[in-house]
Amino acid sequence: MATDITALLIRYATATPDATARDIMRLSLLDWAACGIAGRAEGAFDGWSATLTTQGPATRFDGACSTAAEAALVNGTLSHALDYDDTHFDHIGHPSVVVCAAALAVGEAQNAPLDAIIDAALVGAEASIAAGLWLGRAHYQIGFHQTATAGAFGATVSAARLLGLTPARTRAALGLCATMASGLKSQFGTMGKPLNAGLAARTGVEAAHWAQAGMTAPDDGLHGFGDTHHGAGATVAFDWRMPRVSHKFHACCHGLHACLEALRDAPLAQAQHISVHTHPRWLTVCNQPDPDTGLGAKFSYRQVIAMAAHGHDTGDIAAFSDACARDRNLVAYRARVSVQGDDSLTEMQARVIVDGQRFDHDLDAALPLDARKTRIQQKARALVGARADDLWAAITTGDRDTFAQLLTS
Amino acid sequence: MATDITALLIRYATATPDATARDIMRLSLLDWAACGIAGRAEGAFDGWSATLTTQGPATRFDGACSTAAEAALVNGTLSHALDYDDTHFDHIGHPSVVVCAAALAVGEAQNAPLDAIIDAALVGAEASIAAGLWLGRAHYQIGFHQTATAGAFGATVSAARLLGLTPARTRAALGLCATMASGLKSQFGTMGKPLNAGLAARTGVEAAHWAQAGMTAPDDGLHGFGDTHHGAGATVAFDWRMPRVSHKFHACCHGLHACLEALRDAPLAQAQHISVHTHPRWLTVCNQPDPDTGLGAKFSYRQVIAMAAHGHDTGDIAAFSDACARDRNLVAYRARVSVQGDDSLTEMQARVIVDGQRFDHDLDAALPLDARKTRIQQKARALVGARADDLWAAITTGDRDTFAQLLTS
Numbered sequence: 001m002a003t004d005i006t007a008l009l010i011r012y013a014t015a016t017p018d019a020t021a022r023d024i025m026r027l028s029l030l031d032w033a034a035c036g037i038a039g040r041a042e043g044a045f046d047g048w049s050a051t052l053t054t055q056g057p058a059t060r061f062d063g064a065c066s067t068a069a070e071a072a073l074v075n076g077t078l079s080h081a082l083d084y085d086d087t088h089f090d091h092i093g094h095p096s097v098v099v100c101a102a103a104l105a106v107g108e109a110q111n112a113p114l115d116a117i118i119d120a121a122l123v124g125a126e127a128s129i130a131a132g133l134w135l136g137r138a139h140y141q142i143g144f145h146q147t148a149t150a151g152a153f154g155a156t157v158s159a160a161r162l163l164g165l166t167p168a169r170t171r172a173a174l175g176l177c178a179t180m181a182s183g184l185k186s187q188f189g190t191m192g193k194p195l196n197a198g199l200a201a202r203t204g205v206e207a208a209h210w211a212q213a214g215m216t217a218p219d220d221g222l223h224g225f226g227d228t229h230h231g232a233g234a235t236v237a238f239d240w241r242m243p244r245v246s247h248k249f250h251a252c253c254h255g256l257h258a259c260l261e262a263l264r265d266a267p268l269a270q271a272q273h274i275s276v277h278t279h280p281r282w283l284t285v286c287n288q289p290d291p292d293t294g295l296g297a298k299f300s301y302r303q304v305i306a307m308a309a310h311g312h313d314t315g316d317i318a319a320f321s322d323a324c325a326r327d328r329n330l331v332a333y334r335a336r337v338s339v340q341g342d343d344s345l346t347e348m349q350a351r352v353i354v355d356g357q358r359f360d361h362d363l364d365a366a367l368p369l370d371a372r373k374t375r376i377q378q379k380a381r382a383l384v385g386a387r388a389d390d391l392w393a394a395i396t397t398g399d400r401d402t403f404a405q406l407l408t409s
Numbered sequence: 410m411a412t413d414i415t416a417l418l419i420r421y422a423t424a425t426p427d428a429t430a431r432d433i434m435r436l437s438l439l440d441w442a443a444c445g446i447a448g449r450a451e452g453a454f455d456g457w458s459a460t461l462t463t464q465g466p467a468t469r470f471d472g473a474c475s476t477a478a479e480a481a482l483v484n485g486t487l488s489h490a491l492d493y494d495d496t497h498f499d500h501i502g503h504p505s506v507v508v509c510a511a512a513l514a515v516g517e518a519q520n521a522p523l524d525a526i527i528d529a530a531l532v533g534a535e536a537s538i539a540a541g542l543w544l545g546r547a548h549y550q551i552g553f554h555q556t557a558t559a560g561a562f563g564a565t566v567s568a569a570r571l572l573g574l575t576p577a578r579t580r581a582a583l584g585l586c587a588t589m590a591s592g593l594k595s596q597f598g599t600m601g602k603p604l605n606a607g608l609a610a611r612t613g614v615e616a617a618h619w620a621q622a623g624m625t626a627p628d629d630g631l632h633g634f635g636d637t638h639h640g641a642g643a644t645v646a647f648d649w650r651m652p653r654v655s656h657k658f659h660a661c662c663h664g665l666h667a668c669l670e671a672l673r674d675a676p677l678a679q680a681q682h683i684s685v686h687t688h689p690r691w692l693t694v695c696n697q698p699d700p701d702t703g704l705g706a707k708f709s710y711r712q713v714i715a716m717a718a719h720g721h722d723t724g725d726i727a728a729f730s731d732a733c734a735r736d737r738n739l740v741a742y743r744a745r746v747s748v749q750g751d752d753s754l755t756e757m758q759a760r761v762i763v764d765g766q767r768f769d770h771d772l773d774a775a776l777p778l779d780a781r782k783t784r785i786q787q788k789a790r791a792l793v794g795a796r797a798d799d800l801w802a803a804i805t806t807g808d809r810d811t812f813a814q815l816l817t818s
Contacts (some may be wrong), residue, residue, distance in 0.1 A: 189627070216601065228638075
């Protein structure tokens, strides 16, 4: 029997969160905040966000306050600007950028406690993953940016929960989201990619607000969207999937991450022969042999291993500079590294032989909660310095005002 | 060779308008304004529009002023609320609701003359028709609301013209529109249908503003959208198609219009036998034999002919009341009318035999400009009273401030 995806999402809107999933969502909120603060600092979107309105109750990374809808738009965009936020591989989407932006904006406007905002973000993330699974792989393959399309439905669920919508109004909100949700993969490589995440967050906020204001929509919820957007209508069960979310710990192409993780404890400084085995797909993506720019470095096995061997923090965005890519010592080190495809590995796995010693890593293997927390805190400090610890303190004590203030200070 | 639809739309953005097309656009602007004023008076969207912001330079039908983007959203929605605005059958879309809303909002914010706003609306309408033709029939058949999807690209062209964007920035705006444009036919019968038009208008305004603010987007313009949204990529030439736009002169189902037009000079009051011949498709759409509500009356050949025979103005929304549907004289008159399918007729044609005398009408036959003007002015007076003449005076004298004021007074 086909899944009644709309009923499933309505169920998420009022579900009591699973405790483990909630712990993960707290970490994702810290990760999201650090990505947004650092994303804003890059400045690429300043001209754009300056065109928006600046009155309302909701905090934005750019220091302005505005309506919940517009704050969701700005924060969803800025937190995805670095492409450094969390990823869920069940449906290939970035859940937190969309739902954290929506939940925080509506939560501030509703004066909701931070814990309620975290729960709303969590059920929204679960809803977006469920919507993505229901849409299926073909939807993504044909060209839809699932972070945005599935994400908009997740943001709707987050907002509906915080607004306390009845199931009937949540259904109307999902029906309105269906006619608003959008986002193309053809935007990748342009500012349109992060914008897609922001638009999805705004769509969720608007759909929920407008349904609350009495706007009507078809009862079929997501179905009109799936029928037109190459949705497979796959079977999806109620479940808590956020514990399997993947956080990025290196500010470079995802294809390099398993290799860098495998080498965390390897004796790289003295090593003479480093042989990287990776899924053959990555050879055309991130195997630039001799990059001479910071951007090129983000797509180079040889360069990132040279960086790691010389103590550069590959979790720090700033580490990927043009100067680093041209550093004579690093360039010389590259010669010690060779890279080969190995189709016995998945795209998530790497095997590296360092002077005869073997190091393996599988990104699909779940990190224990404590280890994940330590890594995310390290990453957040690399992105925003000591503010990372203040953010975490605000999250654990449920201090929403301090948390919001830290996003902009 | 496939059409470079993006280049075609960029060409419209700066084209010098055809004089006939501009004359038609002036009439469509009057028609649009009357539909919007009357649509707002119905009040269905008051709760919704009250949730939006109310600061900015752009006039809204609900009496508030706001940013150009939000005024476009509100005005696009309210002007489509009655479904009484103009239609273009080349691509099956309502061009004016989207582009007039976008052009007026941006024009006010830019302090542009009303004539420049009319030209911007015209090239936007042409662009939306061209985009709709390029997307093709399958896009509509699968479930996209072309008024909104193609309309968003038209609104982008309108806004780009008024902002004076360079061709490169207009291309970026179209690329951004591609990732934002949306709208499903599954919304028909709900408030989501008019909302689609408003969203399309807002999308165009935002895409142009954001491109102006330096946001980047893929160079492929509309192509990412067509590839994902069942676009046929049909060949489309540069042309002025608005002279063939169709205005609604009866506040009822489109299937009844050819019949009512055919009977405009028929001796209905004394007639005993009235035999309607219509395309068979309409028999399942608007042939309710004995409606007893105003809504039912809008889908009944027998009732609208009875109304016309008794001097009721079928161009007046208020004429379609429950009382009228239950009027004893009208109900008795219905017995004189019979309806039959005739597949030698197109969907746009009707043939009516009144006591042996034949009356034909084809909605596809262009109305001469003067006759069209008279009919639109009559319709506008039926909708908004004497204000219709003040609106027309403002349009012909290019008095933007008075025109905008009349929308809300």
